[in-house]
Amino acid sequence: MKKIFSFVFVIFTLLFGCCSATVYKVGDSDGWTAKDHLYYHWTEDKEIHVGDSLIFEYDHNLNDVTQVSGGLEYEFCDSSFPKAVYNTGHDVVTFTEPGSYYFITSNHTQCTSGQRLGVFVVHDPSSPSPLPLPSKIIPSRHVYKVGDSKSWGVYDSDFYYNWSKEKQFNVGDGLLFEYNNEVNGVYEISGDLEFLNCDPTSPIAVHKTGHDIIKLTKPGIHYFISSEPGHCGAGLKLQVVVGTTLNVPKLSPLERLTRWLDILRHH
Structure with a gap:
């Protein structure tokens, strides 16, 4: 009888315990629109957890929701390389992982007028953290030693761009960073803008053992810079494009700088 009761309790928890997530309508009655400081004030009294959702409501004939990858893309209203684009007029975005998320409109004028939203998502303390995926789900493939025999150090500004551009990285591959951890880190x-400007203020992860193996678990562009700003500015930074169906161009540092100068000149 106790076993049956325990089984029923587990099923009840699975069915009803997962339904406590909160759904927020972005901007409340204002919806998704251009209004200075609206979304900054809208988020002030909210704590958004993994499992919660945002609803963006707007006229899809005139607008959209563009998710960008970093804080600088958010600040500059740059939608050149979006992580996702929504344009139904009633978009529901559910958060499955903690971290910082940034949303803007691709209409640059409206974005600079306030139509942009940044939220920080945390784990719900009342729910257990998800178990890590078994390693067999993401098979180990190739481990690349960054820089080959030269490892992770300061060389010419295009060294790591040239090192990575001919390689095909896939989900499951790894990067090995070797360096003197007394003077450097990863x-x-x-x-994209954090990479260009060597901005370390909001890192996804910090590595500093001197022998760091980083597994590439997601497709897309991954960015790595030196923990020393002077070293990064001298070219100690790496971007890799990991197995994705997106047609993502690999730009050299000079090409990236030219592109951003063009953006700033036009806006």
């Missing part, structure tokens, strides 16, 4: 960062 920051994994989220966005």
